[in-house]
Amino acid sequence: MTVNPALAQILQGMADMPPIEWAYADPAHVRQMLDRPVYVGEPLAMARVEDIVIPLDGRDLAARIYIPLHAGETPACTIYFHGGGWVLGTLETHDAQCRALAQASGCAFVSLDYRLAPETVYPGPVEDCYEATRWLAQNAKQLGLSSERMAVAGDSAGANLAAATAILARDRGGPEITYQLLIYPITDADFETPSYQENGAGNYFLSTAMMRWFWHHYLGATPASQAPLAAILQHSDLAGVASATVITAQYDPLKDEGEAFATRLADAGVAVDSHCAPGMVHGFLGFFQAVPDAMAWIELAGAKLRKALAS
Numbered sequence: 001m002t003v004n005p006a007l008a009q010i011l012q013g014m015a016d017m018p019p020i021e022w023a024y025a026d027p028a029h030v031r032q033m034l035d036r037p038v039y040v041g042e043p044l045a046m047a048r049v050e051d052i053v054i055p056l057d058g059r060d061l062a063a064r065i066y067i068p069l070h071a072g073e074t075p076a077c078t079i080y081f082h083g084g085g086w087v088l089g090t091l092e093t094h095d096a097q098c099r100a101l102a103q104a105s106g107c108a109f110v111s112l113d114y115r116l117a118p119e120t121v122y123p124g125p126v127e128d129c130y131e132a133t134r135w136l137a138q139n140a141k142q143l144g145l146s147s148e149r150m151a152v153a154g155d156s157a158g159a160n161l162a163a164a165t166a167i168l169a170r171d172r173g174g175p176e177i178t179y180q181l182l183i184y185p186i187t188d189a190d191f192e193t194p195s196y197q198e199n200g201a202g203n204y205f206l207s208t209a210m211m212r213w214f215w216h217h218y219l220g221a222t223p224a225s226q227a228p229l230a231a232i233l234q235h236s237d238l239a240g241v242a243s244a245t246v247i248t249a250q251y252d253p254l255k256d257e258g259e260a261f262a263t264r265l266a267d268a269g270v271a272v273d274s275h276c277a278p279g280m281v282h283g284f285l286g287f288f289q290a291v292p293d294a295m296a297w298i299e300l301a302g303a304k305l306r307k308a309l310a311s
Helices: 005-015 027-034 095-105 124-139 157-171 194-199 208-219 255-267 292-308
Strands: 048-056 059-067 077-081 108-112 150-155 179-183 243-249 272-277
Touching: 048 124, 059 095, 059 124, 077 095, 077 124, 077 157, 095 108, 095 292, 108 124, 124 150, 124 157, 150 157, 150 292, 157 179, 179 292, 194 255, 243 255, 243 292, 255 272, 272 292
Parallel strands: 077 108, 077 150, 150 179, 179 243, 243 272
Antiparallel strands: 048 059, 059 108
């Protein structure tokens, strides 16, 4: 299948933008260029949207709660970690996506503004996500949320952080994570996979050069081989983590590693279902308002969460 026509138009528009020299790009400059939320029409209505502060040891993290319409009392809760290669992304860049996923799932979403690299390198962002998840479980009742029905979710680097959080929850005695939704996850620093070779030249939004830049800033001086909560595909033990849905995209350099991670979860005895979106590129869910076919994947993800978190 060729690239989805609506996505092809967006990619053509991106091709007309000034190129970024990723080998020398300054993170602050790239954030100014790319950390811009895109809305088509008015934001999707929610029953409640509330900005909160999560107090952790030595730092406070901003977060945003989304309660969808008709969620009922004490809805199930998904804590969401945004994508952006651990370097980019904000609560605002993923606001529309979180609203849509909350509506599709019928559960509350809590989007976390974890610290970014290179200012905070690995494992700092992982610890932010895990500790915020633990805080949320401990304080869910005061926020009107369920602590017994919790999931972690994210896209790209956020999916990487969600999977790492699920591993830490297993290893550190909780909190209890019911499900993990991993949307085109980063799982390894191997740039030689077939999907990198086929899709990494820069024609499909995400490129090999970008991913090398992201990994460089995230890991700092730590080799990927010594970062099991970053290169999660190489983690020695995935048994006993929460069941998962993994969504990949046909024209994504990360497709192979996402599918390989789903296979590793299944081989470890974890209940997992894996789906590859035909005609889609990395980040396609973020364009759902302009790409009608992407909405089906919002609905699929929401249905998986709804079923997993049903009371």
